[in-house]
Amino acid sequence: MRKYPILFASLALLLAVGACTYTQKIQDGTMAADRKQYSVAVDMLQKEYRKSKSRVERGKLAMLLGESYKNINKSDESIEWYKTAYDNQAGVDALKEYAYALKKAERYKEAMQAFKDLGIEIGSPYEYRREILSCETAIGWKGIKRVEYEAALTDFNTGYAEYSPVLYRDRQLVFTSDRKAGKDADTYAWTGNAFSDLYTVDLGSNTVTPFDARLNTDDNEGTAAFSQEYGEMFFTRCIGPKNEDAYCKLMVSERLEDGWSVPRTLDFVREGINYSSPSLSADGQDLYFSCDHPDGWGGWDIWVAHRLANGEWGEPELMSRSINTLGNEKFPFIDADTLYFSSDWHTGMGGLDIFRTYKMRNGAWAPVFNLKPPINSGGDDFGFIVDHVNPLPKGALQQGYFTSTRNEGIGNDDIYRFEKRLLPPEPVPPKPVDVVYKMVLDGYVLEKIYQDPSNPNSKVLGRKPLPASNVEITIGKEKRTVQVGEDGMFTLDLNENTDYDFLANHPGYLANTAKFSTKGIGRDPDNPELHFEVEIVLNKIFLNREIRLENIYYDYDQWNIREDAKPTLDELARNLELNPEIRIELASHTDCRGTTKYNEDLSQKRAQSAVDYLITKGIDASRLSARGYGESVPEADCLCARCTEEEHQLNRRTTFKITQ
Numbered sequence: 001m002r003k004y005p006i007l008f009a010s011l012a013l014l015l016a017v018g019a020c021t022y023t024q025k026i027q028d029g030t031m032a033a034d035r036k037q038y039s040v041a042v043d044m045l046q047k048e049y050r051k052s053k054s055r056v057e058r059g060k061l062a063m064l065l066g067e068s069y070k071n072i073n074k075s076d077e078s079i080e081w082y083k084t085a086y087d088n089q090a091g092v093d094a095l096k097e098y099a100y101a102l103k104k105a106e107r108y109k110e111a112m113q114a115f116k117d118l119g120i121e122i123g124s125p126y127e128y129r130r131e132i133l134s135c136e137t138a139i140g141w142k143g144i145k146r147v148e149y150e151a152a153l154t155d156f157n158t159g160y161a162e163y164s165p166v167l168y169r170d171r172q173l174v175f176t177s178d179r180k181a182g183k184d185a186d187t188y189a190w191t192g193n194a195f196s197d198l199y200t201v202d203l204g205s206n207t208v209t210p211f212d213a214r215l216n217t218d219d220n221e222g223t224a225a226f227s228q229e230y231g232e233m234f235f236t237r238c239i240g241p242k243n244e245d246a247y248c249k250l251m252v253s254e255r256l257e258d259g260w261s262v263p264r265t266l267d268f269v270r271e272g273i274n275y276s277s278p279s280l281s282a283d284g285q286d287l288y289f290s291c292d293h294p295d296g297w298g299g300w301d302i303w304v305a306h307r308l309a310n311g312e313w314g315e316p317e318l319m320s321r322s323i324n325t326l327g328n329e330k331f332p333f334i335d336a337d338t339l340y341f342s343s344d345w346h347t348g349m350g351g352l353d354i355f356r357t358y359k360m361r362n363g364a365w366a367p368v369f370n371l372k373p374p375i376n377s378g379g380d381d382f383g384f385i386v387d388h389v390n391p392l393p394k395g396a397l398q399q400g401y402f403t404s405t406r407n408e409g410i411g412n413d414d415i416y417r418f419e420k421r422l423l424p425p426e427p428v429p430p431k432p433v434d435v436v437y438k439m440v441l442d443g444y445v446l447e448k449i450y451q452d453p454s455n456p457n458s459k460v461l462g463r464k465p466l467p468a469s470n471v472e473i474t475i476g477k478e479k480r481t482v483q484v485g486e487d488g489m490f491t492l493d494l495n496e497n498t499d500y501d502f503l504a505n506h507p508g509y510l511a512n513t514a515k516f517s518t519k520g521i522g523r524d525p526d527n528p529e530l531h532f533e534v535e536i537v538l539n540k541i542f543l544n545r546e547i548r549l550e551n552i553y554y555d556y557d558q559w560n561i562r563e564d565a566k567p568t569l570d571e572l573a574r575n576l577e578l579n580p581e582i583r584i585e586l587a588s589h590t591d592c593r594g595t596t597k598y599n600e601d602l603s604q605k606r607a608q609s610a611v612d613y614l615i616t617k618g619i620d621a622s623r624l625s626a627r628g629y630g631e632s633v634p635e636a637d638c639l640c641a642r643c644t645e646e647e648h649q650l651n652r653r654t655t656f657k658i659t660q
Helices: 011-015 029-034 038-051 055-071 075-087 092-104 108-122 125-142 563-578 596-616 645-651
Strands: 149-153 162-168 172-177 197-202 208-210 220-226 232-239 247-256 275-280 286-291 301-306 329-335 338-343 353-358 381-386 396-404 414-421 438-450 460-465 470-475 478-483 489-493 499-505 512-517 529-540 547-549 584-589 624-630 653-658
Touching: 029 038, 029 055, 038 055, 055 075, 055 092, 075 092, 092 108, 092 125, 108 125, 125 460, 162 220, 162 381, 162 396, 162 414, 172 220, 232 275, 247 275, 286 329, 301 329, 329 381, 338 381, 353 381, 438 499, 499 529, 512 529, 512 563, 547 563, 563 596, 584 596, 596 624, 596 653
Parallel strands: 197 220, 220 275, 275 329, 438 529, 584 624
Antiparallel strands: 149 414, 162 172, 172 197, 197 208, 220 232, 232 247, 275 286, 286 301, 329 338, 338 353, 381 396, 396 414, 438 460, 438 489, 470 478, 470 499, 499 512, 547 653, 584 653
16 A cells, blocks of 8 residues: 655645555545545546535535645646635635635745634634734744845746655765656555656766666665765655554665665654654764654654664664644754754744754853845745755855755656855844843643534644643642633743653543753844743533544454554553543444444444553553444444445544443
């Protein structure tokens, strides 16, 4: 089974982990979009939209068209269809996508109004306050007249995706692309293009050729990094066992006389976690990469592994909160003591923006700096590298390459070349002699906004402040408790090189935790006062109401806990530890296929296996009960012979409910 691309329009990898393509014949546009075959979906959906009879149906089809165009990097079309969807009663999801699409298209004033409308509609202006602020900031950055960078498209771009360039020997670049390498290349229905592979381009002739055939396979490969003498190569490959989700792994290969060795997975790579975008330090001792590890700060984070004396790699270390955020940090590039990376959380212009930080004398990392236009844009900007090999053009201080999905490109992901030039000096006001350094943390206690306030399985529209919540703050051996106000917020002055743990609770809600650390955050005289945020989301207790556990799957006719189900059960175990007074029932349901007795027995075994797993995580067995309901409590209301596959899947579920 072929899997999703390493980074098509970057959003694909960030938000669609585990997406698969299917060999089943596509019957309509909805099915094509559901199967992630977006390039197939757009034509079918437009025909269906023109034939649709009701406003509600048009809204659903327009929403799918917006999603399909977004995933094949056609922003103007996605904006049009998201607006059409919202006008045809597709709801807040359409308005949300419309707002983000406007922002990525740099239509900032329209985006600000859409975000304001969205906050009002879901009942929480809090949810989109950062987006409105970043739009205001981006407007200011676009008005800057003195820019130190110049950027231009490279000549080897095509209408396909080209991204993540890296320098290679003999004036070459190695980059990732989904262009078709030959007549027999398979088509990836997500994009309508080929699967991603590594390519080499000669910078003199712009001749592009596929990289070593031992590294380019039927899976998706890309985002490479080389050692200084090109003896080692690190890259990403996305692959998964049959019938299970694909995950991206970091691979390494050694240079041979006739090419490259068969790659192997790095030892520290764990199953069920995605790894991407390696970058190797010049001395070959530090490997930076991006990862969605559950022990990170949120989303994708940047980690670093250090080479041991025996040549192996030690356990990776999570980089500091001056770099990693609640959002996604990806595509690191280490250049001596300077780290470049992309983030969609630090204040930026649209999707991913490129940032710069550097290691200070004490080993901490300086506050990050947004490279601003023309390096950054409303689109996704990533894959930034500095070229120290080729001669600098006259008057240039630095040169290199980066990737962008901005509208003025050829289409898709495009590779740009940049030059950094010295700006003439301008008067600078004198800095105060005594600089006062300060770090401030704004914490928020939030609750989820459900589409149906009485149903915890309904769609989550956003979050809103939860007033009068208590937060216990642990700083080493010191503990203090604060109560948040109507805005759900508390403020804390931070100490350097200190870990902070937070435990929030509120009557009628499950307690939850968060953490923060100032370790590794350096002082910057140009930015002496730093502000950070932490969010703690509390789940409302719905007594005796079943709550669906996502991503709990079983092999056919089996009841053992699969590896891809463990993270969900681990999170449930953590919640049980934080809330020792609650008792739960774990339940398993089947669809209607099979005999009643068989379904009852199988579901009971599956429920019990989930309970047994929680017991191995230290949960007292007296707090747990298992119940197999078989097919007796369907969630989808359909006659068995007429249920769709989606309705059968809805009925095959594992749930828990708080009984006490």
